[in-house]
Amino acid sequence: MALETCIAFLLADSYDVEDFLFFKKNANRKRRKIRKKLKTEPSDNLQIEDDKRDVFNAVLQSLTISDFKSHFQLTPSQTEDLVRLLAPCEWTAIREERWTVWHAVLASLWALSTQESYHSVANRFHITESLICDQLDEFCTFVSSHLANEIHWPQEEEAEMSVVGFFSNVGLPDTLCVVGTCFIPCEKPIDVPDPEAYKDPKGSYSVKLMAFCNHKGRFTYVSAEHPRNWPNSRILSATELGKALQEDPMALLHGKHIIGNSTFALSEHFLTPFPDYATLGQKKCAITRKCSHLLQWRKAPSIL
Template sequence: MALESCIAFLLADELDAEEYALFGPKAPVITRRIRDDDDNDDDGGEGDRDDGDKNYFSATVPSLSVLDFQKYFQLTQTQVEELVRLLSPCEWATSKLEGWTVTHAVLASLWTLSTLEPHVSVAARFHTNEAIICHQLNEFCSLVMTNFVDKIRWPKWKEAEVSVSGFSSSIGLPGTLCVVGSCVIPIERPTDVTDPEAYQDSENAYSVNLMTFCDHKGCFTFVTAEHPGSWHNSKVFLETEVGRSLQDDPLNLLHGKHIIGDATFPLSEHLLTPFPDYGTLGEKKLRYNLKVGSALKIVHGSLYSLRSRFQRLRCLQMNTITQTSLAVKTCCTLYNMYLETNNVDVECLEEHSIVQEPFHELPNGHSGSLGGISKRQDIAASLGRKPKKDSPKTYGRQWYDV
């Protein structure tokens, strides 16, 4: 197979020093043995430490099983081939390097995003230099976001109906279109913003807030990763396209449905949050909160799975918000592609949401809009109630009729 042949060739030869000049100062060519750090099969023989085993990775990868291939590169072999096919017509700077093809670029970039291996080690593993790995990763992310923009899309029409039906049947919350959550992505001090210290937290670490919206399957429907990690979720939300659309034209965005979020978001008839629990909630409100918690596990599970599969997000070695946002969105795009062939059991995944004060306890916070308060109470009151035949409960534009 062409892909297997390319993988085998990928590590067979080092690039000439003259070709490194395309990417600035030449990095040292690392000729040490390249081994698979994730391989636990070590018989302790001297042959494993012999210099003749430098091509261990190139000899092993082509023989990977279907499951192992996806473990290392996150996507199936067919999906990787599709990536290569669609990205081949694009202009790649690395295409000027003799023997370095689009397949090499895609595989090396997927490996870089999937591991926390230092760039210099990735370069050694792929028999190239660190400058090429870094430059190529930025190029890969840019091309993926340009050519696969439809992989992250807001649910409309049939997709919206499927998501609402999915939340209703699996969680028991009618009228829910999406669920929103967030996590912090560590970054280096940004150099492309006017106030880089705004991205610094109380521990002097820099980060961005990754805010995502998910459908009932945990598929990302909207992603933003450009605002400071120190910002409160409610502030980030208002700065997103979704937040602005809910203020300007909520009907066009939601068609009478709503989003589910945690207590850090402002309650409205378009974004429902849990009831504040001070130990006096009744049975129906507690049941409602449990269902909201189940919905939130979907987005928290997706964020956990995203960072587990694309571990580079735990230590992005990028110093601009533009590059950071591009890399994060690329990982989310690839994750959605991963979900096309895999199911993630979000119930078994640990939550990684940002620990923040509830919105209603902020100095500028409030308990919610009248429409949101009324809608939340109506849903809580309806839980456990048997629906009447041919008479769905309505609220405004029949957000109950799913």
């Protein structure tokens, strides 16, 4: 009623009372027609969307683990764990009928992994672009706020399990974590001392992500705030973990060590491959092969 009053006020100079009564009657007739159409068509539209989603679900179930991971960056079991952890959250963007937390997580993972447009992801998952946008925002918020403690440095039993896992997989004793780096594209940074430090030779900007993972490839520490052109040793020393490693390595590692590539500085607690100068002894060659195998096996830069 308020809307009709506003319309009448705005059109007062052009319409007299009789004209407005006709306008109001015609508007009500159109409104009833739209309501009737919405009552009859949604069932057909919903059925079509349900059929599309059933087909999509069937395709998901037919994917191999490797194919599933290539699309969502997680295995089916890891995705199930993520859904279980996020299910209790107050999702407001998925109140649409037959749209579940499972679908919201999959769509969000797909959007983040493939960087497809909202339009493309919406068509793929048979929902609206606005829903993709809203639920992706909620997904990122829930992950950052509710799952912050899921990434933690291994202690006690977890640490021992990681050591055993690395030894059984590659034969390196007392290995606690492996570290790798990769680049994350970004816009030109502002409010930083040297924006050009984030720039690559092609003119694109990115930050360098440095992450540590255990024997299962799960994150134990992540840093993604430093320029891409900083060397790894400098980034490591600027992180909280790097500072703890310098101040009290025994408290952090308990006599264990970390594996990294040759861009990191070799130390008592940080093991890197020896340079292959054809002068290495048998023992150093063996260590270098195992370190290289571990970094390749874990694919440290690409799994992060």
